[in-house]
Amino acid sequence: MRHLLRPRRRRIVALATGALLTAGLALAGPATAASAAASTTRTQTPLVVNARWGGHCTFDRIVIDLQGYVPTVNVSPVSKLVYDGSGKPVPLAGKYFLEIRLNPAAGHDDAGQNVYQGPRLQKIYLPKLKGIAMTGDYEGYVTFGAAFDTKPAYGVTVLHNPERVVVDVSHPNVC
Known part of the structure; x- marks a missing residue:
């Protein structure tokens, strides 16, 4: 029974890690785009x-x-x-x-x-x-x-x- 829990636990950890990475990328995406837009605006010559x-x-x-x-x-x-x-x-x-x-x-x-x-x-x-x-x-x-x-x-x-x-x-x- 113990050997059956390990693959299941690994799957849960893998799914949770994937969900956290996806959430982190989703949160980082708009901030990165906003900061890139701000730096583009600032670097264009007036x-x-x-x-x-x-x-x-x-x-x-x-x-x-x-x-x-x-x-x-x-x-x-x-x-x-x-x-x-x-x-x-x-x-x-x-x-x-x-x-x-x-x-x-x-x-x-x-x-x-x-x-x-x-x-x-x-x-x-x-x-x-x-x-x-x-x-x-x-x-x-x-x-x-x-x-x-x-x-x-x-x-x-x-x-x-x-x-x-x-x-x-x-x-x-x-x-």
Whole structure:
């Protein structure tokens, strides 16, 4: 009788092990798919699709519109604006300049087609902001330059839904 219990016990253990493995795979499947989807979303290079601006009573605003997540943004004063790659000067009048650099980012898709629909070089006549230019879309960096007649005091904000970077440059109330 004892020898009959062993094969039966082995079958029960084998069935239980199979059931546990199946349950474990079923539970791991969606989590793995979700984490793979999250990592795919995060690894695709964000696309810069537009740059726009607006004047308000106490500040001028630059907005950079994105598809995907918001990359690292660095805004810094520079002594002059130059085009990435060539180093040629950007023809925007001004005495003070800000460089807005996004990385990783692209203004083109994987096929090399342009997705950026904003201005390449634009004179602007706001109280503080006098011009904006896209100065680079090169090796994972998208760069913009902004021109001012007086030293800009600025703040940078990241907004979501839709994804965008906002640079506000303060000025005295004009309203």
